[in-house]
Amino acid sequence: xxxxxxxxxxxxxxxxxxxxxxxxxxxxxxxxxxxxxxxxxxxxxxxxxxxxxxxxxxxxxxxxxxxxxxxxxxxxxxxxxxxxxxxxxxxxxxxxxxxxxxxxxxxxxxxxxxxxxxxxxxxxxxxxxxxxxxxxxxxxxxxxxxxxxxxxxxxxxxxxxxxxxxxxxxxxxxxxxxxxxxxxxxxxxxxxxxxxxxxxxxxxxxxxxxxxxxxxxxxxxxxxxxxxxxxxxxxxxxxxxxxxxxxxxxxxxxxxxxxxxxxxxxxxxxxxxxxxxxxxxxxxxxxxxxxxxxxxxxxxxxxxxxxxxxxxxxxxxxxxxxxxxxxxxxxxxxxxxxxxxxxxxxxxxxxxxxxxxxxxxxxxxxxxxxxxxxxxxxxxxxxxxxxxxxxxxxxxxxxxxxxxxxxxxxxxxxxxxxxxxxxxxxxxxxxxxxxxxxxxxxxxxxxxxxxxxxxxxxxxxxxxxxxxxxxxxxxxxxxxxxxxxxxxxxxxxxxxxxxxxxxxxxxxxxxxxxxxxxxxxxxxxxxxxxxxxx
Numbered sequence: 001x002x003x004x005x006x007x008x009x010x011x012x013x014x015x016x017x018x019x020x021x022x023x024x025x026x027x028x029x030x031x032x033x034x035x036x037x038x039x040x041x042x043x044x045x046x047x048x049x050x051x052x053x054x055x056x057x058x059x060x061x062x063x064x065x066x067x068x069x070x071x072x073x074x075x076x077x078x079x080x081x082x083x084x085x086x087x088x089x090x091x092x093x094x095x096x097x098x099x100x101x102x103x104x105x106x107x108x109x110x111x112x113x114x115x116x117x118x119x120x121x122x123x124x125x126x127x128x129x130x131x132x133x134x135x136x137x138x139x140x141x142x143x144x145x146x147x148x149x150x151x152x153x154x155x156x157x158x159x160x161x162x163x164x165x166x167x168x169x170x171x172x173x174x175x176x177x178x179x180x181x182x183x184x185x186x187x188x189x190x191x192x193x194x195x196x197x198x199x200x201x202x203x204x205x206x207x208x209x210x211x212x213x214x215x216x217x218x219x220x221x222x223x224x225x226x227x228x229x230x231x232x233x234x235x236x237x238x239x240x241x242x243x244x245x246x247x248x249x250x251x252x253x254x255x256x257x258x259x260x261x262x263x264x265x266x267x268x269x270x271x272x273x274x275x276x277x278x279x280x281x282x283x284x285x286x287x288x289x290x291x292x293x294x295x296x297x298x299x300x301x302x303x304x305x306x307x308x309x310x311x312x313x314x315x316x317x318x319x320x321x322x323x324x325x326x327x328x329x330x331x332x333x334x335x336x337x338x339x340x341x342x343x344x345x346x347x348x349x350x351x352x353x354x355x356x357x358x359x360x361x362x363x364x365x366x367x368x369x370x371x372x373x374x375x376x377x378x379x380x381x382x383x384x385x386x387x388x389x390x391x392x393x394x395x396x397x398x399x400x401x402x403x404x405x406x407x408x409x410x411x412x413x414x415x416x417x418x419x420x421x422x423x424x425x426x427x428x429x430x431x432x433x434x435x436x437x438x439x440x441x442x443x444x445x446x447x448x449x450x451x452x453x454x455x456x457x458x459x460x461x462x463x464x465x466x467x468x469x470x471x472x473x474x475x476x477x478x479x480x481x482x483x484x485x486x487x488x489x490x491x492x493x494x495x496x497x498x499x500x501x502x503x504x505x506x507x508x509x510x511x512x513x514x515x516x517x518x519x520x521x522x523x524x525x526x527x528x529x530x531x532x533x534x
Contacts, residue, residue, distance in 0.1 A: 030202070031113060031115060031200045031201055031202045032200050032201035032202075033111065033112075033200075034083070034084050034109050034110065034111045034112075034113055034199060034200050035057075035111070036057035036084075038084075038199055038200075039055050039056065039057045039084035039085075039086075039109075039199065040055055040056060040057070041055075042055035042084075042086060042195070042198065042199060043055040043056075045198070047191065047194040047195040047197070047198045048190045048191035048192070048193065048194025048195060049090045049091065049187060049190065049191050049194075050088045050089070050090050050105055050191035050192075050194070050195055051088050051089055051090070051092075052086055052087070052088040052195075053087050053088045053089065054085075054086070054087045054088075055084065055085070055086045055087075056084075056085055057082065057083070057084055057085070057111075058080070058082065058083055058084075058085050058108075059082055060079075060080060060081050060082040061079075061080065062077040062078070062079060062080070063077055063078050063079075063080035063131065063133055063147075064077050064131065065077065065078060065131050065133050065135065065145075066130055066131040078133050078144075078145040078147065078148055079144075079148055080108075080133065080145075080147055080148060081110045081111060081112065081147070081148060081150070082110070082111045083108045083109055083110045083111060083147065084108070084109045084111075084199060085106070085107075085108055086105075086106070086107040086108070086109070086195060086199075087104075087105065087106050087107075087129075088104075088105055089102040089103060089104050089105065090102065090103040090105060090187050090188065090191055091103055091159075091187070093175075095172075095173035095175070095176060096172065096173045096174060096175075097169075097172040097173050099169075099170075099173065101159060101160055101170075101173060101175070101176050102159070103156055103157070103158065103159040103179060103184050103187055103188060104129050104156060104157045104161075105129070105154060105155070105156045105188055105191065105192070106129050106130075106131070106132045106154065106155045106156075107132060107152065107153070107154045107192055107195060107196075108132045108133070108147055108152065108153050108154075109152040109196065109199060109200065110147065110150050110151075110152070112150060113150060113152055113196075113200055114149070114150030114151065115202070115204055115205035115206065116146075116150070116151045116152070116204055116205065116206045116207070116208065116483075117151065117152045117153075117154065117192060117193065117196065117204035117206070117207045117208070118134050118146040118151045118152070118153045118154075118207075118208045118209075118210055118479075119153075119154050119155075119185070119188065119189060119192070119207070119208070119209045119210070119211075119222070119230075120132055120133075120134060120135055120146070120153055120154065120155045120210060120211065120215070121209065121210065121211015121212065121213075121214065121215020121216065121217075121218045121219055122155070122156070122157070122158055122164070122211065122214050122215050122218065123164050123211075123212070123213050123214050123215055123467075124163075124164030124165045124213065124214055124361070125162065125163070125164055125165070125166065125167075125168055125170075125180070125214075125364075125365075125369070126156075126157055126158040126159075126160070126164060126180060126214060127157050127158075127160055127161050127162035127163060127164060127166070127170070128157055128161070128162075128163075128164060129155055129156060129157045130155040131155070132147070132153040132154055132155040133145045133146070133147045133148075133153060134146020134147040134148070134149070134151050134153040134210070134479075135210070135211075135212075136210065136234075136236075136477065136478055136479050137210060137211070137212050137216070137234050137235070137236025137237075137419055137467070137478040137479070138212065138236055138419070138464070138467060138468040138474045138475070138476065138478070139212075139467055139468035139469070139474070140464075140468040140469065140474030140475045140499065140500070141468075141474075141475055141476060141477060141478070142475050142498075143477035143479065143480055146208075146210070146479060151208075152192070152196055152204070154188060154189075154192040156184055156188045158179055158180045158184040159175075159176050159179030159180060159183075159184050160173075160176045160179070160180065164214075165358055165361050166364075167364060167368070168364050168365065168368040168369040169368070171368055171369045171374075177369070177395070177398075178398060180399075181395070181398040181399040182218075182221050182225055182398060182399070185209075185218060185221060185222050185225070185226060186225075186226050186229065189207070189222075189226065189229050189230075193207075206231045206232075206483075206486065206487065207229060207230045207231055208230065208231065208232050208233065208234070208479070208482065208483070208486075209222040209223070209230050209232075209233040209234070210233070210234040210478070210479055210482075211234075211235065211236065212235075212236030212237050212238075212466075212467040212468075213236070213237055213238070213239050213426070213427075213466065213467050214239050215235075215236070216235035216236045216237055216238025216239060216240065216418075216420075217235070217238045217239040217240050217242060217399075217400075217401050218401075219233040219234060219235040219238065220233065220235050220238055220240050220401035220416070220418075221401045223406060223409045223414060223416055224401060224403045224405070224406065224409075227406070227407075227408035227409035227412065227414065228408065228412070230409075230414065231412075231413070231414055231415070231486050232414060232415040232416070232417070232482045232483070232485065232486040233414075233415075233416055233417070233482075234417045234418075234419075234478045234479060234482045235416070235417070235418045235419075236418075236419050236420065236467055236478065237419075237420045237421055237424050237426070237427060237466050237467050238401065238418065238420070238427070238432070239426070239427055240400065240401040240402060240427075240432065240435065241400055241401075241402055241427070241431050241432075241435065242365065242370075242396075242399060242400055243370050243389065243392050243395070243396035243399065243400055244335075244336050244389070244400075244431070245336075245362075245426065245427045245428065245431065246362040246365040246366045246370065247327070247335075247336065247362075247366065247383075247385055247388060247389070248326045248327075248336045248337075248339075248428060249353070249354075249359070249362035249426065250362045250363060250366060250380075250383065251323070251326055251327045251385060252323035252324070252326065252339065252354060253323075253354060253355055253359045253362070255319045255320075255322045255323040256319060256320075256323055256354065256355045257355065258319065259315050259316050259318070259319030259320075260316075261316050261319055261320060261323075261355070263346055263348070263351050263355075264309075264346075265312055265316055265320070265346070266320070266345055266346035266350075266351065266354075267345070267346030267347065268301060268310075268312065268346065269298050269301065269320060269341070269345050269346060270341070270342065270343055270344060270345030270346040270347070270350075271346075272296065272298070272300065272301055273288065273294070273296040273341040273342065273343070273345065274286060274287075274288060274343050276294070276296050276300075277290065277291070277293070277294035277296055277341075278343075280293050280294065281515065281516060281517050281518060282517050282518030282519075283518035283523045285502065285505075285523065286343060286463070286471060286472075286501070286502070287343055287462040287463045287471075287472050287473070287502075287507075288341075288342055288343060288422070288462050288463075289462055289507075289515045289516045289517070290515055290517070290534075291340065291342075291422065291460065291462075291515070292513075292515070292534045293534075294341065296341045297321070298312065298317050298320045298321060298324075298341075299317055299321070301317065302314055302317045323339070323354075324338050324339045324341070325338050326338060326339075327385035327386075329386050330386065335385055335386065336428070336431065337428045337430040337431035337433075337434055338428060338430055339425075339428050339430075340422050340423070340424075340428065340429050340430060342422040342423040342462065342463065343423060343462065343463045343470070343471045343472055344421070344422075344423025344425070344463055344464070344465050344470040344471055344472070345423065347423070347465070347470065347471065349425075349465050349466075349469050349470060350423060350425040350465055350470075351425075352425075353425040353426050353466065354425050363380055366380065366383075366388070366392070367379075367380045369395065370391075370392035370395045370396060370399075371388075371391045371392055371395075372391070372394065372395060375391070402435060404435075404438055404439045404442040404443070405442075405446075406439075406443075406455065406456070407446065409455075410443075410448065410454070410455045413486070414455060414486075415455055415456070415482060415485045415486050416455060416456035416457070417456075417457055417459075417478055417481060417482045417485070417492065418432065418436070418456070418457070418458045418459065419458075419459040419460075419461055419476070419478050419495075419509070420432055420458075420459075420460060420461065420464075421461045421463070421464030421465050421466060421467075421468075421470060421472070421474070422460055422461060422462050422463065422464065422472075423462075423463055423464060423465045423470045423471075423472065424464075424465060424466050425465060425466060426466050427466075429460060432458065433458070433460070433512065436452060436456070436458045436512060439452045439456060440452035440453070453491075453511070457491070457492060457511040457512070458511065458512040459478075459495060459509045459510070459511060459512065460509075460512055460515075461473055461474065461476075461497065461509055463499065463501060464499070470499075470501070471501045472499055472501055472502075473497035473498060473499040473501075473502070473507055473509065474497075474499050474500075475497060475498040475499055475500075476495045476496065476497040476498075476509060477495065478495070481495050492511060493510065493511050493514070493531060494508040494509060494510045494511065494514075494516075494531050495508070495509045496508060496509075496526045497509045497526075504524065505524045505525070506524075506525055506526040507526055507529060508526045508529050508530075508531055510531035510532075511531070513533055513534060514531040514532055514533045514534075515531070515532065515534070516529040516530070516531060516532075517529060517530055517531075517532045
């Protein structure tokens, strides 16, 4: 249906008002209130490449945050303020495979917008537009959402439609692959800022990227490849080294299956690791904080003969050791960083990724997204891990967030906050530790005397699995810590964390390489602990 002449005139008048307001805002007179009328006037218009399909004002009230995340849990509804909901698309087109593509976008702007923009990262293979409410890095976080704090929040499917844990068919189209890898970030950010200027008369004062898993990878990409667009990024359990992570997961799954390693077997491993390493931080609480001194080996569980409920056969121990170590090269050296022995090993949420229904996602990522030409099922089954990366290298170069060059981002005062669970069954925490140590060394070598800690901090969370859950801590406010760092100069040496697994208790999660050590008191409160470097 074509718009009426009156609606066109009204839209033009409001658009003209927005331009005037924009000039006033740039002159220091502030933002224009986000009203229902201004919101509705965006419908059918275009800003920054975004064609708006729908724009309507949503009254204050509970807002459903959508489907469950990658750890199986769904956050409860958030208390959303009255806001303008904007939905539209960037670059609709027909792809090389004959399919329809577009970068679909959702943007929510509170009536009392605080001038901040948060880009909320995606998950898995993307393909769905998440509810733009301002999720934190962990689904266990109980801190207010970014939307309820006054942020404008934007989400996207990154340029294709499908299930986050489904097929990578979109990779048949070059531009769709590029959008998923990184390009959608710049396009969506440009469109969101232009739309905010049209709606509220001003571009954001501060821009943040916050996400977990794929969203965590995107957060690091945002700082690495768009250093002028963002002031701070928070990356939870980032899929930053996705190509190698997929190869490690592919290998580990096959070791468990070949030896018929069960959930009970692996749970035995996790419990034994806790028994040995939990006391190292000064207090037994079911969590391993002093991972540096945790020298656990599943060999301690090997049966003298046979198998029972209290021990493992040599075949299973060998398989578990191989799975945790990963594949080796011709000289017997591991190709990748190993998995971590932590409290979550063997839990159902850990198993679903390591041996269960979601374990096949690594096969899809390797064979149909990273490999070009795509691997056949036979090639995937007989995968040569030493040579496989050669076929994946070109896509890894555009997708993986492994760069250590943050020179422009750092010089502008940009900050990077990374938090990952030590029980993550998808992305090995030690891979991230190795990258962070290289970031520190490269930053110093490039003239950054203070090293990585001046602008980037890593937090290792005991017991937390992928983006939340697990027998540990997953309730902490990474977004709040990041904003305080960017806007108030308060560099976070620790974050107070809680978790459903330890009700009524709290602990400090310390910036790497420090870890929490019991100091004094009852041991149930974060104040009873201190951060101590090894």
